[in-house]
Amino acid sequence: MAENLKKPRPLxxxxxxxxxxxxGPGLLTIDLFFNTDSxxxxxxxxxxxxxEAVAARYGLSANRLRVIxxxxxxxxxxxxxxxxxxxxxxxxxxxxxxxxxxxxxxDIPEGDTP
Amino acid sequence: MSxxxxxxxxxxxxxxxxxxxxxxxxxxxxxxxxxxxxxxxxVDPGPxxxxxxxxxxxxxxxxRDLTMLLEGARSLGxxxxxxxxxxxxxxxxxxxxxxxxxDIAAERGLSFKLASIRADIPxxxxxxxxxxxxxxxxxxxxxxxxxxxxxxxYIVAQMDEAPMVAALEAGADVVIAGRACDTAIYTTxxxxxxxxxxLATHMAKIIECASLCCDPGGRDSMLATLDAEGFTLDCMNxxxxxxxxxVAAHALYEQGDPFTVREPSGxxxxxxxxxxxxxxxxxxxxxxxxxxxxxxxxLEAAAPAGFxxxxxxGTSDPRVIARIDQIWTEVRAVVADLTGEDANAFLRxxxxxxxxxxxxxxxxxxxxxxxxxxxxxxAPTREQAKSVITVTKQYFLHHGFPGxxxxxxxxxxxxxxxxxxxxxxWRFSLHHVMQVADAAELQALFPITYExx
Numbered sequence: 211m212a213e214n215l216k217k218p219r220p221l222x223x224x225x226x227x228x229x230x231x232x233x234g235p236g237l238l239t240i241d242l243f244f245n246t247d248s249x250x251x252x253x254x255x256x257x258x259x260x261x262e263a264v265a266a267r268y269g270l271s272a273n274r275l276r277v278i279x280x281x282x283x284x285x286x287x288x289x290x291x292x293x294x295x296x297x298x299x300x301x302x303x304x305x306x307x308x309x310x311x312x313x314x315x316x317d318i319p320e321g322d323t324p
Numbered sequence: 325m326s327x328x329x330x331x332x333x334x335x336x337x338x339x340x341x342x343x344x345x346x347x348x349x350x351x352x353x354x355x356x357x358x359x360x361x362x363x364x365x366x367v368d369p370g371p372x373x374x375x376x377x378x379x380x381x382x383x384x385x386x387x388r389d390l391t392m393l394l395e396g397a398r399s400l401g402x403x404x405x406x407x408x409x410x411x412x413x414x415x416x417x418x419x420x421x422x423x424x425x426x427d428i429a430a431e432r433g434l435s436f437k438l439a440s441i442r443a444d445i446p447x448x449x450x451x452x453x454x455x456x457x458x459x460x461x462x463x464x465x466x467x468x469x470x471x472x473x474x475x476x477x478y479i480v481a482q483m484d485e486a487p488m489v490a491a492l493e494a495g496a497d498v499v500i501a502g503r504a505c506d507t508a509i510y511t512t513x514x515x516x517x518x519x520x521x522x523l524a525t526h527m528a529k530i531i532e533c534a535s536l537c538c539d540p541g542g543r544d545s546m547l548a549t550l551d552a553e554g555f556t557l558d559c560m561n562x563x564x565x566x567x568x569x570x571v572a573a574h575a576l577y578e579q580g581d582p583f584t585v586r587e588p589s590g591x592x593x594x595x596x597x598x599x600x601x602x603x604x605x606x607x608x609x610x611x612x613x614x615x616x617x618x619x620x621x622x623l624e625a626a627a628p629a630g631f632x633x634x635x636x637x638g639t640s641d642p643r644v645i646a647r648i649d650q651i652w653t654e655v656r657a658v659v660a661d662l663t664g665e666d667a668n669a670f671l672r673x674x675x676x677x678x679x680x681x682x683x684x685x686x687x688x689x690x691x692x693x694x695x696x697x698x699x700x701x702x703a704p705t706r707e708q709a710k711s712v713i714t715v716t717k718q719y720f721l722h723h724g725f726p727g728x729x730x731x732x733x734x735x736x737x738x739x740x741x742x743x744x745x746x747x748x749x750w751r752f753s754l755h756h757v758m759q760v761a762d763a764a765e766l767q768a769l770f771p772i773t774y775e776x777x
Contacts, residue, residue, distance in 0.1 A: 233580040235367055235752045236463040241576045269683065274464065280582045282599070283573040289580040291464035297370030298751040299629050299702050302674060304370040308681050 218317035221259075224249050228313060232306040233289060235296040240288040240310055249318070250284040258316035264288055267312045288313075327552030328518035332357040333510050334560075335531040335546045336393055340364040340406065341381025344389045348535070348544035348560035353396050355547055355560075358517070360397045361509040362389075363532050364421070365408030367624060367752070368578075374478060375626030375750040377416030383424070390421070391428050394498065398434050403492055405499045405509045412624075413503030414478035415444050421500055429777040436498050438775045439491035443480045443502030445623060445769060450479055450758065458759040462622070463580075465755045472753040476625035479754060484588045486763075487770040488512040494774065502770075503624065505587060506532040514550050525592045526612035527555045529585060530574055537574035538564035554610030556602060566607040568599035590616040619766060620757045627753035630670075631706040632746040633713040637720070637735035640694045643727060644734045648675055648695070651734070655720045662719075663712050665703065670712055674698045697735065702749045713743050 221228060227243040242259075244250040253259055265272040268290055275290040294301045303309055334357035337344045341364060352360075369380050379386065390406075397404035410417025422440055429436070450473050453459045459468050473479070480503035489512050491499045501508075510528035515521065527548045530537050535544040537557070544561035557566040575582045575594055585592040597611040639645060652673050660667035674680040676696035678687055699716055703709040721735045760766050 231578050232368065233578050234462060235371075235755055236461075236465040237580050239576075239578070239580055241573075243573065267685075278582060280572075280576060282597075283569055283576065285573060285576060285582075287576050287582055295465065295752050295755075296367075297372065299749055300672060302681055302683075305368055311682050312684070 218319050220314060221253070221316040221318055222314040224253065224318045228310045230306055230308065230310040232292070232296050236292055238290050238292050238306045238309055240313065242286045242288070242313075244284045247284065250281070252318050252320065253286060254279055256316060256318045258318075259286065263316075264313070265290070269293065330549050330551040331514055331517045331519065332547060332549050333513060333527070333531065334360045335362065335510065335534050335548070336360055336396075337362040337389065337543065337545070338533040338536060339381075339543075340389050340393070341379070341386035342543075343385055344392055345544050345561070346392065349392060349396065352545040352547055352560040353400060356400060357402065357547060359403045359405060359510075359513040360393060360400075361405045361407070362393060363407045363506050363509060365411045365413055365417070365503070366506075367755075369411065371626035371750040371752045374412035374414060374480070374624060375476070375628065376748070377414060377478060378411075379417060379420055380411040386421075387424050387428065390424055391432065394425065394428055394434055395432060397498065398436060403497060403499065403513060405488060405501070405512060407501050407504035407506060407509040409500050409502060412478070412480065413443050413501070414480045415442065415502070416478070418442060418500065418502045425498070425500060426775075426777060434777065436777055437496050438777050439494070439496035439499045440773050440775075441483060441487045441491060441499065441501045441504075442771050442773075443483055443504065445479045445481045445621070445758075447473060447479060449769075450623065450754070453758045459623075460757045462755050462757060465752075468754055468756055472627060473625070475627040476753045479623060479625040481621040481623050481758070481769065482588060483770045484508050485512040485515060486767065487772055489516055490767075491772050492516060494772070496774065507587065510548070519550055519552070520614070521590070522592065522612045522614035523550060523555060523610070525585070525587065525614065526594065526597065526609065529592065530557065530571060530609070533574070533577070535559045535561060535564045536577065537566060537571050539567050539570035540564060541570070554608055556606055556608050558606045562605070565605045568601050568607055571607045571609065572597075572599045588622060589619045590614055619760060619763065621760055621766070621769070623754045623756045623758050624752070625754035626750045629749040629751040630702040630704050631709040632700060632702050632749040633709040634698060634700045634744050634746055635713055635717045635737070635742040636744075637697045637699075637717075637737050637742065638694055639697065639735055641730045641734065642691070642693070643725075643729055645691050645695055647725060648678065651720070651723055651725060654725070655716065655723050658719050658723075659712060659716050663715055665708060665712050667712060667716075670701045670703045670709070671716060672700045672702075674700070706745065710743065710745055717742055
């Protein structure tokens with residue numbers, strides 16, 4: 211099939227928004243928003259966005275992280291335990307607003323033409 | 325349409341004290357809402373404000389915002405509800421806001437009945453819950469020890485709308501609440517007028533951040549009109565539009581789960597929520613439902629974690645940058661030797677350009693030509709922190725290593741003195757749910773005081 215020959219693209223080039231923030235001091239939540247249904251489906255299917263793979267990037271075991279598809283907004287939510295509570299000694303990011311960058315180069319396979 | 329008549333609620337701000345935008349607020353007043361609300365706090369800025377008992381916002385700007393809201397609400401003769409007074413909603417935060425409110429009333433000749441609601445939970449009550457195993461950590465938070473409770477200057481719990489309803493029923497015109505659920509600010513008047521909790525809570529959850537739910541997102545006043553079947557969202561800035569996508573997306577914001585929102589007395593189920601465009605600017609929302617659960621209290625507290633001293637420096641030397649981890653390990657060993665402190669426990673460095681923000685699995689290739697270095701010491705006493713950071717600064721500056729080119733110094737300091745004493749460091753000590761005996765206890769934990777101004 212033709213689409214199998216297409217190159218994967220990094221998440222940063224596919225998503226409309228990639229953002230991270232605390233959801234309370236003990237959780238970090240990352241939201242990925244997509245422009246088209248095809249980008250959204252491709253991201254849902256991407257190996258690098260499965261719970262195990264994302265957890266590995268953040269140094270967590272997969273049971274401390276959830277990947278929640280939210281089709282209403284063509285979005286994927288990733289919620290994980292914070293290794294250090296927000297603002298405690300050793301934390302690098304009190305609001306958790308800059309923890310998205312570890313995901314930006316995840317490969318998203320080319321979806322069907324929208 | 326059967327059921328309760330429509331109610332109009334205006335959210336003036338999601339973070340009162342950073343500057344309420346006047347044009348949208350005044351446009352909102354012309355819609356004659358049945359209440360005006362604003363949230364003033366959150367746990368987002370971290371544990372320090374709760375621990376110190378201080379506001380995060382600038383006093384002058386806070387006063388400006390409160391003046392605008394008080395005058396607006398009094399001009400319409402509708403209730404004004406402020407949630408989580410003074411950033412963290414403990415006694416000193418609430419007292420600071422009340423002092424400003426009294427001052428504004430006197431200065432502007434405003435006369436109203438003021439209700440203030442405290443949200444401080446007595447330590448002995450929390451200790452009793454801890455010993456009885458009635459304190460459950462939220463998420464990955466560790467279990468609470470007795471020390472966590474004893475060392476925390478302030479312990480607050482989030483109130484729901486019950487005490488706010490009681491205050492308005494007693495004739496209050498202005499309600500200033502300590503720590504409160506963001507949603508309670510708006511569900512209060514909606515539920516007093518007979519509206520169901522599910523839709524009211526969903527509406528409240530969206531408008532408590534003002535126009536952040538719009539496209540483009542902003543900080544303008546937001547108007548919601550709630551009826552028996554759903555609610556309409558209307559941004560008071562004509563250039564920010566509530567769209568089905570922007571509003572649905574807001575369900576994700578700072579929420580661990582987009583389908584379920586946990587509140588003190590139950591759960592909001594958003595799995596059947598529907599968002600429809602009314603026109604290019606307004607959205608109609610319906611479909612949320614509510615499940616009652618056993619009432620509980622969400623506690624928050626912060627405890628001291630020692631004293632913090634820091635210095636900031638930069639380096640442009642490629643050999644320093646290439647072996648920065650090694651240099652840092654050696655400097656720490658020297659400091660530990662000299663100061664007799666456990667420097668490994670007290671000292672921490674963040675290398676901006678390499679790993680200051682994110683724990684990257686590998687360094688960048690090529691390495692950056694400059695890096696910023698923040699060295700932080702958190703020690704049990706202020707003197708220890710200062711002493712360790714001072715010695716560290718000098719040994720980092722002059723640390724020698726094989727192949728060193730720049731033998732006069734490894735670091736560039738942007739100002740002098742380079743060592744900065746930050747003061748006490750804080751940590752969240754409680755982020756727990758506490759079981760309560762019954763509704764009567766719940767009521768007693770949030771006492772209301774009335775004043776005629």
